[in-house]
Amino acid sequence: MNANTPTPHGIHHREGQTVEDIARAPPGERVLKVSQNTQTNKLATSIGFVCEHGEAPLILALGPANVNTAVKAMAIARRKLKEENVDLRLYPTFRETDGAKRFSAILLQTWKEEGNGNIQPEDAEADVSLTCGANSVPSQVAGAIAGKIREGYSVSIRACGAEAVSKTVSAVTFARLFLADTEKNPPESTPLGRVVDISCAPEFRHETVGTAGDERTILMFTIKVIDPREAPMVSMSAEASGGISMERQRRLAEDANAGAANAAVNNGEEVSYCQQCGAVFNRMSANFCSQCGCKRG
Numbered sequence: 001m002n003a004n005t006p007t008p009h010g011i012h013h014r015e016g017q018t019v020e021d022i023a024r025a026p027p028g029e030r031v032l033k034v035s036q037n038t039q040t041n042k043l044a045t046s047i048g049f050v051c052e053h054g055e056a057p058l059i060l061a062l063g064p065a066n067v068n069t070a071v072k073a074m075a076i077a078r079r080k081l082k083e084e085n086v087d088l089r090l091y092p093t094f095r096e097t098d099g100a101k102r103f104s105a106i107l108l109q110t111w112k113e114e115g116n117g118n119i120q121p122e123d124a125e126a127d128v129s130l131t132c133g134a135n136s137v138p139s140q141v142a143g144a145i146a147g148k149i150r151e152g153y154s155v156s157i158r159a160c161g162a163e164a165v166s167k168t169v170s171a172v173t174f175a176r177l178f179l180a181d182t183e184k185n186p187p188e189s190t191p192l193g194r195v196v197d198i199s200c201a202p203e204f205r206h207e208t209v210g211t212a213g214d215e216r217t218i219l220m221f222t223i224k225v226i227d228p229r230e231a232p233m234v235s236m237s238a239e240a241s242g243g244i245s246m247e248r249q250r251r252l253a254e255d256a257n258a259g260a261a262n263a264a265v266n267n268g269e270e271v272s273y274c275q276q277c278g279a280v281f282n283r284m285s286a287n288f289c290s291q292c293g294c295k296r297g
Helices: 019-023 040-052 064-082 099-103 138-150 162-180 246-266
Strands: 031-033 058-062 086-094 105-114 128-131 155-159 197-209 214-226
Touching: 019 040, 031 040, 040 064, 040 086, 040 105, 058 064, 064 086, 064 105, 064 162, 064 197, 064 214, 086 162, 105 162, 128 138, 138 155, 138 162, 138 214, 155 162, 162 197, 162 214
Parallel strands: 031 058, 128 155
Antiparallel strands: 058 105, 086 105, 086 197, 155 214, 197 214
C-alpha cells in the first residue's frame, strides 16, 4: 500500500514508494531512510536524484553504522553534484530516542548551494584540522570546534571508521548549539564578533599509514560558517520531528560533564572548571570547554 507512513518521530517516510515519488514529494516528505540493508552507492544515487528535482532530502539515520552509510553516500553524491556546480551541505540535529541511544538518532538535513563558480575545491586545507576518533567525546570535540570558530579560524575534522564518523556528526550538532548560546558566550566578547551557525560537508581523502606506505581512505568534514538566518530548518517542528530542544540538550551535556568530573576525581586526576560556564576541564578535555567552547584560561 502506497501511503505516507509516520515514523515514531513524527516525520512522514514514504515507505514502499519509489525515489521518483520522493523526489516529487512536498517539503516534509522528501525523506530518505537509512537501514542496515541500505547500500551506500544506491543511497548516493537517490540523494542526487532527489536534489536534481528540487530541495535536497532529509536523511533519517539511527546508530553509528547507519550514520556512516548516510555520510559516505552524501560524500559520493556531493562529488557528482559538484560537476553541475552545486555543493551539498549538511545541517545535523538530534532527535529524541529512549535510553542510551538518545544521541545516536540524528536528522541529517542536506541542503543544496549553487556554486556560481566558487565551490571550494577538493583537498582545500583549513586553518585548524581536528581529529575525531572512535573514543572521542562529541561534546568535547564540539567545544574545540566552537572555540576555534569564535576565534575566526577555518576548521576541518578528520574521521576514520563508522564510530568516528558518527561522533563527528554529533560533535558538529553540539557545536551548532554552543555557537547559538549567546548567554554564555556573548558574540561581542569573541574575536569573531558576531553570532554564527555552521554546516559541514564530508569528502573522501586518502592518507598514507605505516612505514610500508599503505593507503587508507578517511572522511574529512569541512566546516562552513554562515549567518544563522541563512540556515535551513528541518521541515517539521522540533516537537513533531522528535528533535531535542536546545535547553534539554544543554541539560544532558551538563549531566555528562558532571559524570566526567566525578570520574576524574575518582581516578585521582587534577580537575579545573571553566570560568565562563563552570564545565569541567581535565586532561581529556584538550584546551576548550566542552559546554561553551571557550578556551581554558
